Amino acid sequence: MRFAVITAAVLTAFTTTAALLGAGSAAAVEPIAQPDRIGAHLSHEETAAIADGPLPALVAMIVPLNRMGAGLKSDTEIYRDDSGAVHASLRQVIAEAAGHPDGTVSLYFNVPGTHNGRVLDIYQQWN
16 A cells, blocks of 8 residues: 555656646656556656656655666666666666657556566666
């Protein structure tokens, strides 16, 4: 139950911030529902707004870095060690995507006990 409350609060914060800081009426958070997680795909404008705001730091205060996963693009500049561990903050992952003209992110909150114990997964996209 605690997970559901925290997930709902964090996802609401992400979507509200994206809506308030995102550009124009064309920007809209795309919700994503899967059997083992819920999430949202952010537009480029929303991704940039989140990267420039306080939300990544606030999420990191609730979700420890060792409970976050990052799906990085193959041409990322973020360091990944030999075992595949990503050495970057949530803000760095989001900001790197926002730094590309068409860069976006998708955020997922995972059901407890799935995805190797990760609570939050973030995936970068750009061409």
